[in-house]
Amino acid sequence: MSQEVFMKMAVDLALENVLNHRGGPFGAIIVRNGRIISIGRNQVSSKNDPTAHAEMDAIRAACQYLNTYQLTGCELYTSSEPCPMCLGAVYWARLKGVYYAASRKDAAKIGFEDDYIYHQFTLPVEQRIIPMSQILTKNTYEPYYAWVNQPNKQQY
Numbered sequence: 001m002s003q004e005v006f007m008k009m010a011v012d013l014a015l016e017n018v019l020n021h022r023g024g025p026f027g028a029i030i031v032r033n034g035r036i037i038s039i040g041r042n043q044v045s046s047k048n049d050p051t052a053h054a055e056m057d058a059i060r061a062a063c064q065y066l067n068t069y070q071l072t073g074c075e076l077y078t079s080s081e082p083c084p085m086c087l088g089a090v091y092w093a094r095l096k097g098v099y100y101a102a103s104r105k106d107a108a109k110i111g112f113e114d115d116y117i118y119h120q121f122t123l124p125v126e127q128r129i130i131p132m133s134q135i136l137t138k139n140t141y142e143p144y145y146a147w148v149n150q151p152n153k154q155q156y
């Protein structure tokens with residue numbers, strides 16, 4: 001199947017998602033070697049889960065199907081440009097590439113905040129709308145030391 005076919009499927013999933021009242025207008029597909037590994041749909045409102053984005057759904061399903069936490073060699077087709085959370089997940093999963101249809105600017109025009117969040121991340125911490133502060137405790141680095149000194153750990 002061609003890239004256009006995979007993208008059309010991702011967009012069809014997004015449309016179906018809206019028509020079935022599952023969540024936002026977003027769908028995603030993960031492909032490896034020309035074969036569909038998983039699909040994902042936005043289910044934020046139906047699951048009351050702000051992380052239930054189509055890309056996260058597709059990544060979780062692909063990892064479960066392939067029994068791995070790394071999707072090396074896989075590509076993501078998504079109906080809309082990934083938000084910062086999903087882009088982070090793409091990096092953690094080490095996907096080979098990402099293709100998207102609508103852009104974050106397009107999503108902003110219908111009320112989604114992807115572009116706004118991308119912009120927030122470019123600001124110095126003290127200028128962001130959600131404050132974030134470091135609180136150091138006596139045991140802050142104990143988990144790190146335990147990890148570093150743990151033999152036979154599964155590095156990722």
Ligand SMILES: [Zn+2]
Nearest residue numbers: 053083085086
């Ligand atoms: Zn997302």
